[in-house]
Amino acid sequence: MKPLLLFIATLSCLYSSDMKYNRGEMLYFSKVCNACHGPSAEGGSSAPRLAQKNQSYLKNKLQHFKSGKTANQTQEVMVQFAVKLTKDEIESLTYFLSRHKGNTNKDVSSELLGGFGS
Numbered sequence: 001m002k003p004l005l006l007f008i009a010t011l012s013c014l015y016s017s018d019m020k021y022n023r024g025e026m027l028y029f030s031k032v033c034n035a036c037h038g039p040s041a042e043g044g045s046s047a048p049r050l051a052q053k054n055q056s057y058l059k060n061k062l063q064h065f066k067s068g069k070t071a072n073q074t075q076e077v078m079v080q081f082a083v084k085l086t087k088d089e090i091e092s093l094t095y096f097l098s099r100h101k102g103n104t105n106k107d108v109s110s111e112l113l114g115g116f117g118s
């Protein structure tokens with residue numbers, strides 16, 4: 001009985017972290033983060049790369065922006081996007097970004113952008 005339970009627990013654990021990654025990816029596009037940070041979170045001309053950065057670093061930054069704290073004028077643009085994020089959304093977004101595997105889900109972007117940008 002025990003090995004079976006362990007197996008189920010492992011499966012559900014894998015499944016839920018995968019869900020979190022996918023949820024973060026959906027949010028990344030639906031909250032238009034991709035417009036500035038790029039479709040693969042690789043960064044753009046005015047916004048930094050987010051992919052593969054440390055999760056707590058990203059979380060800290062977003063929580064700071066959410067509370068209106070910025071270090072310079074370029075960061076002020078982030079406040080309007082961060083204030084709309086819930087704690088849970090920040091968790092999913094940063095989970096996804098820190099483990100970013102590249103633009104694997106082209107369907108998400110083309111679905112949300114109607115083919116534009118893919």
Ligand code: HEC
Pocket residue numbers: 028031032033034035036037046047048049050053058059061062074075077078081082085093
């Ligand atoms: C209008 C353009 C724009 C949009 C849209 C945007 N950002 Fe940003 N983002 C920026 C700029 C500009 C900075 C600050 C760059 C700097 O520190 O000089 C930034 C910084 C960040 C940082 C800190 C990165 C670091 O390494 O310091 C995070 C995290 C971040 N953005 C996440 C997001 C998320 C998540 C979304 C979507 C909810 C988003 N951004 C939407 C322009 C944008």
